[in-house]
Amino acid sequence: MTISKQAVWEMLNSIPDPEVPAISIVELGVVRDVNLEGTSVVVDMTPTYTGCPAMKMMEEQVKAKLILEGFEVKVNIVFKPAWTTDWLSDATKEKLRAYGIAPPEKLSFENLHPFAKSDKGPLKCAFCRSENTSLTSQFGSTACKALYFCHDCCQPFEHFKCH
């Protein structure tokens, strides 16, 4: 069996994020590297949040997928560099928006302060794109999301937090 590294990336790109199935685990940026040697493959993965319960599931899905494709698989968890939403491409962000989640904005290092004033302006509603929105809670249904409310279309919506 001769399979290119690219083909392995494509296999992994077919695995949806268990919490946000609109994007794949590759698009999410948790797959960091693929090392292929014959039929054995080592996949480097990094967690989004340290305590994200979906991480174990993603790891299992990677193993299951590649084992089914005939590989011997090892998953390596790496912590450096730390995952950031800056790795999400514009196309991926658009997929999040289409799925009803306001995508993250660009993160700059200066924002690594708890009381830093944001210069990003109001968050646009994921549904009607109105800027008349407010934060309901910093924490949402998963570690990576915050809860917002749109005062124009009167819908609650989620925001994929900048991280």
Place this chain on the structure above:
Amino acid sequence: MSSKNALIEYCLRIADNSSILAHRLSEWSGHGPILEEDIAMSNMALDLIGQARGFYAYAATLENKGRSEDDLAFRRDAREFVNRNLVEQPDHKDFGTAIMRSFLYSCLSYLQFRTLMNSNDETVSGLSAKAIKEVIYHVRHCGDWIVRLGDGTEESHQRITDSLNDLWMYTNELFEQNEVDAILLNDGVGVDLTLLQQDWLNLVKEIFSQAQLTIPDVGGYQSSGGIKGLHTEHLGFILAEMQFLPRAYPDAIW
């Protein structure tokens, strides 16, 4: 003490602080004052469990005695825990006290990780770069609540003032150090906590001034000894609950 043993001890400290505070926050799961807050407290607990796992796992790898991250969390006794006494304090289901406890600790945790991000140890710096972003949300979230409660009604102001007064005696201890810190500082791995104390005070005061809160009289009693394994009575009760299942059913998996 060798550099390696100092690093193991250091990782256990961070992990113990995180897991004990996570346990305290997890006690609120299903009991939050409103749904969003229930979710927030559980999320903060989850972040802390994640941080604890990372540092326990690293300590387990370094010590190489066949103990896993779970063994370090669930098979050590109270006297072996090296968390600060602040994080084990009960909140008696008073929301303000729970928020104040997390706030006081998170401010230190934030400053500590900000320095540890540049640690000479790759794993410590990697884990810290990850954890700091989570901790920022904790500081911000708890800070928002302290302002709302402190600058709220007469009752909310009084109650959050009481929480601050009750917990303040555990804050000096956050900066206690011993030979472990000296060794790691020398290795370029750790942080000098005494240098962070003023930054911590500034951070805390920034919120307290918005919340109309005054720092209690510093002349009072201050707790001591968490990093030496000297704890208040509350830690034993936490461990009795936290460790019951893995100790009673050592082979349990889920």
